[in-house]
Amino acid sequence: MISLSPVVRVILILNVLAFLVTGSAVINQFGLHSVLSDDFRPVQLLTHMFLHGGLGHIFSNMIGLLVFGPMLEGVWGSRRFVFFYLFTGLGAAALYLGVNYYEMSHLLEAVDAYRSAPTPENFMSFITDHAGSSYDRIEPFLNSFEANPRDPRFIQESLGFVNTYWLAQVNEPMVGASGAIFGVIMAFGLLFPNTELILLFPPIPVKAKYMVLFYGAYEIYSGVYRAQADNVAHFAHIGGMLFAFILVKYWGSQRKKFY
Template structure:
């Protein structure tokens, strides 16, 4: 056990994690502005099908954030709940939990992304067998929230000239381009580990009352965690066009956190 008082101030690992995340965010801004290098694309987590995929991204993506708001809310949750868990568990166990849930989140997100890629590729093969503008339009609506005007112009021109080899080839190239661009979108953020922390807090302190922004009434931690998990699940399976939140990464953090907590709880003497 550590020699600091539980729940008072910031704990060692939480402080270091916050500092690293803030530094990486500032470095991202600096590199993007001064060198034109997209650091988030290099260190963010890509699917194995992407040309940008690298094994180290399973770790580095946890320290990358796309905006100040993204960074702030993740770090705020890490400070509020992570320091309590570190005070109870100690630094070593907290870090193990943090990275297991972060990696678990990446694993589930990659598995869901892999499935999504193969579904898209099956649609592409079907399109190759029967190339026609209606299939292309359906695919575009399902995967792009705001297509450029030239995309609909291409589809309209092809519809008016259904036997045109030129438009058929252009449609196939557009199909490939959408798949490639989708696969090359990186996943970034510490949210998977943060959701693991929220789950652990809800399981260890289920009846602790939380006051949330925009909700002027207290809610017990266990209900907050359950509700948040249900929302993430339904938003994940809904898979709305333009939704750039990695909902299954959040669920992965909670799932692997639950598994790890159950494993630790087999020996109650060492659980806390």
């Protein structure tokens, strides 16, 4: 039976309450938007950590918190655990926003380039480079546009698609406590590297340090090579682990003998 520590209990309650009242309007207002979006607000750096997009999303995050959080809070104390949780969550958001800014800036350049030269060839290049998952859906339109390259109707429709795609990408909010949870997992692996954990699938024991190594390698791979249909914020996970590593090592350097 899992024993809840005070701060873990509060974080769990806040996430569950937020999930119960979360709708599309709440996510749009308090989820973390790209800094290039008109919907971006600084407060979202904090509020997005307590919102989730579905039952499976919140369940997986809260399980991670319940399994690894109490031991860290027991070692550090409540005040330090709160600082750690917020530090890693905000760090995860910062890395996510940095990567997102880079990606969205390149997308905006492609959008502006197409707006200045809306031809079938350029439209096909835009789809191939940025919206490949939409190809099957718009293939009939592509064929018609290629057959009628100067038809104003097709030009306007292609511009409408590009503009709509840009707005959908830049205004898509990121939500979830995953950044902070991955930070908690990283800290657990650093402080208790040889603790054996039992995996669910398959049910075999694995040391915490190997689990952290696997998670880190997987997230880096997924962040760099992810498919367009993958909506997981892998770089937020990486950010949480990175900032956790930095903070744990810093705290460790402040004393001769760490935990």
